[in-house]
Amino acid sequence: MRNTFNTLMHLQEIDRQLATLESVKGDLPQRLEAITEELESKQRARQEKEDAIRETVTAQQQARDELVLMRERLKKYQSQLYQVKNNREYDAITIEIENTEKEADALDYKILEYEESLAKLQQERDALTPVIEELATRRTENQEILEKTLATTRDEEQKLLLEREETVKAVPRQILSTYNRIRSGRGGVALALLRDGACSECSSRIPPQRGLEIRQMDKLYLCEVCGRIMIWLPEAKNT
Numbered sequence: 001m002r003n004t005f006n007t008l009m010h011l012q013e014i015d016r017q018l019a020t021l022e023s024v025k026g027d028l029p030q031r032l033e034a035i036t037e038e039l040e041s042k043q044r045a046r047q048e049k050e051d052a053i054r055e056t057v058t059a060q061q062q063a064r065d066e067l068v069l070m071r072e073r074l075k076k077y078q079s080q081l082y083q084v085k086n087n088r089e090y091d092a093i094t095i096e097i098e099n100t101e102k103e104a105d106a107l108d109y110k111i112l113e114y115e116e117s118l119a120k121l122q123q124e125r126d127a128l129t130p131v132i133e134e135l136a137t138r139r140t141e142n143q144e145i146l147e148k149t150l151a152t153t154r155d156e157e158q159k160l161l162l163e164r165e166e167t168v169k170a171v172p173r174q175i176l177s178t179y180n181r182i183r184s185g186r187g188g189v190a191l192a193l194l195r196d197g198a199c200s201e202c203s204s205r206i207p208p209q210r211g212l213e214i215r216q217m218d219k220l221y222l223c224e225v226c227g228r229i230m231i232w233l234p235e236a237k238n239t
């Protein structure tokens, strides 16, 4: 058991160093992620505008083609007016002409509406461009800073992770899972020393009887206040 405690102490030192390396990176990875997300959402928004522009251009072109056909039809009706044989035919063609003119007016209006929404869409799309460019620049900058930081810490981190992998092999599974659970719940520190009759991490007094038991180092005792694994080092001063 004493060996296990020594291994845990070693493990905690590795974890402490890993945490230090992690803190060097700081919030760079999160910041980079946030910028990337924003950039992608703006790019999607611009793509949506592009799609809408393309659809509007197509619809406008269709309306124009239709208008050309209508005007040809109107010409045809008008030339037919000169060849009518009676009033009934004349009235019928006149009604056709009136209807077609109405339709053509409506189409003209629609084409104007397309023109307006195109101008609006293009303006919205163009407004996104500088925003996207700025975000892309910021992302590149942050990426470079992060990569530089990672390059300086990567080797050390690799070494520590390998060492951790080896070290945990010597820790019984149950104790390791207790260690990991306490570590993640207690700010990365799972062990506490019995020092001067108190817990070195939370400073709460350890009852003398419990202190004696901890000193035996033959069982896992947790601090009743902070829940950390209590360790007694013979060289540490004890009362």
Ligand SMILES: [Zn+2]
Binding pocket: 192, 199, 200, 201, 202, 203, 204, 223, 224, 225, 226, 227, 228
């Ligand atoms: Zn404690």
